[in-house]
Amino acid sequence: MDDELQPPDSGGVEVQSASTSADPDADSAPSEPDDLLMCRVCRGNDGELYYPCLCTGSIKYVHQECLVQWLKYSKKEKCELCSHKYSFQPIYRPDMPKILPIFEIAKGIVVTLAVMLKTWIIYTLVMMAWLGLVPFTAARIYNFIFYLSFQDIISSPFQLIKVEHVAHDVFKGCILLIIFVCTFISLVWLREQIILGGPQNFLNIDNADEEENEQRPARNDDDGLGGPFDDDSSDEDDEVYGEYMDGRYENADDSQSDDQDDEEVEDENGNVDDNRMMPNPDMMDDADEMDRLERRRQRRRRQRQRDRENANQDQEDNWRDWDRLGEDLTWQRLLGLDGSLIFLEHVFWVISLNTIFTVTFAYIPYRFGHHVLSQLGLYSKIAYFPSITSMLCGYVIIASLTYVAHACVGAMRMKSLYRFLGIMFLIIKVFLLVLIEIGLFPVMCGCWMDVCTLPLFQATLNQRIATFAASPFMSIFLHWMIGMVYVFYSASFVILLREILRPGVLWFMRNLNDPDFNPIQEMIDLPFTRHLRRLVVSTTLFFTTILLIFYIPLTIMTKMAPTVLPYNVSMSADTPLSELSLELLILQIVLPAVLEHAHGRTVIKFVVTKWCYFVGKLLDLDRYLLSDNSANANRPVQPPAAGAGGGLAAEHQALLLLREPRAYEPYVRPAFFAVRIAALLVFMAITTILTSLSAFIVPPIIGRYVVYALSRQTNVHEIYTTGIGFYVLWLVGKLAVVVVKFARSDENDMKTLVWKYTSFSVRAFAACIPISVVLPFVIGTLFQYIFLIPLRLTQNQTALSFPYQDWAMGVLQMKIIAVVIMMGPESWLKTEIEVVINGGIDNFNATRTLFRLTIPVMLYIGSCLAFPVVLCAVYATLTGLSYESQQTMLRYSYPTFMIILMAVCFLQWQMNKLNELAERIKNDRYLVGTQLVNYEKNVNSDTVVVAKS
Known part of the structure; x- marks a missing residue:
């Protein structure tokens, strides 16, 4: 059967067999039967047919219009089967001159130059406005607000346009604008997160009252005996049942406007929901409890109806404005790249919003914090970062006042103000928590790491304090960067451990790979005390690991191998080798090779697995540490025992809070389990110390020996020696892997491996010298x-x-x-x-x-x-x-x-x-x-048209 090319509306090309091939020797004349003279796209044989490529058979011919439409649809210029590029011959008017007049070319050049000049002027104005005027104005307004009084601003307003320190103010203004844009986008996104997933009892008074009513104890039976709904788990069951009833009624209401097919689908889904979510009917025989569930369901239904009506009303009021805004406003129009001067209005709005942002989010908190610290007599004692300290103190004070005002407004039943203050408090709370998690915590880790690595560079704490006093901003930035790198690699190692260990071993650490894990949402929902407790636990854990990785090994090195320390980190030397930027070689040759071909993740995973196996066998904790997926792959999932899990609502709550995989893998808990866990922690500490000690000693010694053997120099930066040492160790490891493969292979595999590595060595040596x-x-x-x-x-x-x-x-x-x-x-x-x-x-x-x-x-x-x-x-x-x-x-x-x-x-x-x-x-x-050109072998002729009447 011949190949068949479907029309564009079919969505692609359907190749039924390979009998149709590209035949370059095919005759150019249409000698095929009439049933083959058809268009490959529309399958019609009327009009002019062309054969523009090497294909033969039923897909040889095509209409020009059909091919053009297909090329627009497929966005290709070549045939999908023979890869021959289609060519089109232009058709010009008969009066076209062979050579264009010089006047036409000069006119075209002038028009092109005019367009280029206009574009250059527009882009220059746009760049001067957005990269010059806006940052300059932002920096000057910031300086006016913070460093000048109101009387000074009124008396000398022309200081805003003085030409002193223009470059510095432009750079500072760019930083301020970046902070402004990022903060504005974060505020908008955070407000949506709070509205959609925030605690509704903290934002809406009605929801808060309903929660208080639901938290009251349920009425008991007349005989004084507790019913099946008296415990906490039964309350959660009631909520789940209410949600189930709501879903049934809502589906029933929605299905009235759908067709019969949708109703059948909803009935099937309803049956699934009946089997999956509905509680046991035997537990619903109490009439009072059914009435209570019905009232609660009615309240929820009315609340959702009000929310739906409000959302629909807002959508009806604003959809026209948003559609018009989306049609009119583009990035070119917003920035002024379209040539219009409307962007000047946008520039004015950006300057105004930046001024409002500076006053609202910077100056007001700063004044609050400055006043409180001054009243307490602490402001004059702050030697470093007084403005930032005052601003953060002001945010803490504003958050406290907002929380108190929010409670007072809730008592006075002021719904709009209650919601506004709730959103405001949650935004400030998230801002402070993010600042602690991303700003303060990495700085603490970096500073602690610096203190623990003082023996590595033979430095003292007074020298580090003097460095901080000389350049506080740079010191804080370097410590923050080092802390962020340490936190990132620690999190990567924990993710690797979760792939090895049994689910549940790392129960005390959050699973970053969990798709339901949302740290911002947790910052919104959880109280501040919970986050403070997590911060204390994380700080303790990270500081302990830094002690094990850096301080204890370096202390042992000072006693056992004092000649290795200190590391040479001096960037100045008189030798040509140190004058050369060897970090280029480290970054361009050593690190890419090690990172790309070392398979560090696989090696670490293998080593950790073997360590867990041997240590687990030694302590009888192998079933506790390692995951036994092979044993549990075919094991049927046992349903939970009735009454053991607290009911259906408790299961749902467990699923919502669970950060581990759902598959449960049992393990044998040996005797003296706590003692064995303590011994496991001791083994972990010893292994960490020995590994860190080896990393601090072996690579620098190897690197120093290699550098000395090649250049007879000893005063070389330690980053070079360490990098070369790791590179040599990697080469030795690769050689060891090859030797192990040779040792484990039989005779045939030995020959294959010998030929493979010999061929690779010859090819690598042949290309290594020239390249x-x-x-x-x-x-x-x-x-x-x-x-x-x-x-x-x-x-x-x-x-x-x-x-x-x-x-x-x-x-x-x-x-x-x-x-x-x-x-x-x-x-x-x-x-x-x-x-x-x-x-x-x-x-x-x-x-x-x-x-x-x-x-x-x-x-x-x-x-x-x-x-x-x-x-x-x-x-x-x-x-x-x-x-x-x-x-x-x-x-x-x-x-x-x-x-x-x-x-x-x-x-x-x-x-x-x-x-x-x-x-x-x-x-x-x-x-x-244009006219489609037929394929002619070794002939460059005009278009040959095949007509079929």
């Missing part, structure tokens, strides 16, 4: 001759060559050039680089890489290096220049040659633009249409 040595050296040398030598040296100075430095700089430049090429347009160089990247190490083609990538690039760069030398030598021979003049000429010939080469490329680019301009003018004035 990793010659090419970076040539690139670095060319960069030195073009940029550094002419700029750094005077006429009487002689350039000194450092091949090692040129090679190191060439490595970085080669990677930058490769990234730029990959981001640029399609070219042969980009194609070859993509082939090397996609092939990977196992499929590395050394021959193709050498002859189609490395050698052409080396020849081109070598020509750039050799051409100025040859030219200067020929010129010196012909003119008889002296050696000094020849060297001076050679020194400046490289940048001159580069400028000429760039000018030639620029002229070529401009010629292409002129050709495109001429083609566009010709198409605008003389183009009638």
Whole structure:
């Protein structure tokens, strides 16, 4: 059966068999029977049919209109089967001249230049407004509000536009605007979170009253005996039943406006809900309890009806405005990139809103905190960050006053103000908690880590205090960054542990991978005391791990291996090796190789699993630590015992609060379980100390030995020695893995592995020298001759060559050039680089890489290096220049040659633009249409039209 191409409305191409193939030898004449002369898209045979590609059979011919529609739909330019690119021949008017008049081209150039000038003026005005005027005004208004009194502002308003410290104020204003925009977006998002998922009893008085009524004890029976609904779990059952009844009634109301199919679906869903959510009917025989449930359901239904009516009313009032705003306002119109001057109004609004934001969210809390601290006599004693301290103190005071006012307003039954104050308090509460979690806690971890690592750098606490006093902002930022990195990697390690350990072992830590985990929502719902308790627990846990990882191992090192400490972290040295930026090699060669091919996550997971297995076997806790998924895979899930879980509502509450996987894996609890857990913690501490001790000692020693063996230098930054040490350890580990594979393989596998690694070694060695040595050296040398030598040296100075430095700089430049090429347009160089990247190490083609990538690039760069030398030598021979003049000429010939080469490329680019301009003018004035070109083998002829009458 032949291939069949469906029309565009069918959604794709349907290939039924492979009998239809691309036949380049097919005759161009339509010799097929009449039943094959049909369009591949519409399957019709009327009108003009074309054969634009290599395909034959029933998909050979196509209408031009159908193909154009299909190409617009598929967004492709080639045939999906034969990959032949379709071509269209333009059709021009008969009076079109062969060569466009110079007046037409000049007119087009003038119009293009006018459009460019207009665009440049518009973009300049927009950039001056948004990147100059707005930040400058924001910084000046901030300074006026905080540092000038009201009398000073009234007496000298022109200080706002003085030209002193403009660059500083613009930079400061950009930071303030970024804070303003982020805060504004966060406030809008947080308000929606509070309204949708916040505690309704804290926002609505009616819900608060209902909760108080529901918390009252239920009435007992007349005989004084407790019924089945007297406990807490039965109250939760009542709520679930009420929600179930609400869902049934709401589904019944909604189904009246739907068709019969929707009603059947809802009936089926109702049956599922009956089986899943409805409590036991035997427990609902008490008439009083049924009445109470009915009243509660009616209250909930009325409340939801009122909320639905309010939401519908708001939507009816605002939908026209929002639709018009979405149609009119775009990013181009908002920023002014469309050419209109409406953006000036937006600039004014941004400045005004920023002023209001500064006064409301910065100045007012600052004044509150400043007044309270001044009254207490503490403000004058604050040596660092007095403004920030006053602002935070003001927020705490405002939050306290808001909470008290919220309670008073609730007692006075003022619904709107009660809701406003509730939202305001929750926003301030979330802001303070986020500041503690993301700001204060990482700074505390960073400072504690700095204190614990003082022996590592042979520093003292007084030196750290002096550093903080000299630059407090930078010190706080560095400690915050170090703390954030530590917290991030600690969280990543905990996530890895959850994949290994049995569900329930880490019950005391939150599961960050839980899709239901929402920290902002927890900050909204949970009380501040709960968060404070979590902060204390987290601080204790993190500080203890920092002690085990840093302080105790470093203390042991000072006793056992004092020659390893301190680490050399001095950034200044007199040797050429330290003068060279070796961090480029660490960042560009060592770290990418280690991170990409070391499989650190897999190795850590394997080591932790083995450790848990052996230690668990030793302490008889292996069933407690490790997950036994294979044993539980086919085990049926046992339903919970009746009455053991507190009823259906308790199960739902457990599901809502559960942060662990739902699958329960039982374990054997041995005797003296608490003692065994304590011993497990001791083993964990000892393992952590030994691992950290090995990481502090082994890599630096290996790195120092390698650096000394290569350069005979000892005063090298420790980041280089440590990085080289880890790299050597990684190579040893990879070699050990290969040896283990050889040891565990049989004879056939041995031959396969020997051939694999031998082939890889030969290919790697063949490509290693040109790619990793010659090419970076040539690139670095060319960069030195073009940029550094002419700029750094005077006429009487002689350039000194450092091949090692040129090679190191060439490595970085080669990677930058490769990234730029990959981001640029399609070219042969980009194609070859993509082939090397996609092939990977196992499929590395050394021959193709050498002859189609490395050698052409080396020849081109070598020509750039050799051409100025040859030219200067020929010129010196012909003119008889002296050696000094020849060297001076050679020194400046490289940048001159580069400028000429760039000018030639620029002229070529401009010629292409002129050709495109001429083609566009010709198409605008003389183009009638386009005609699909038939495929003709080795023939470039005009369009041949096949007509079927």
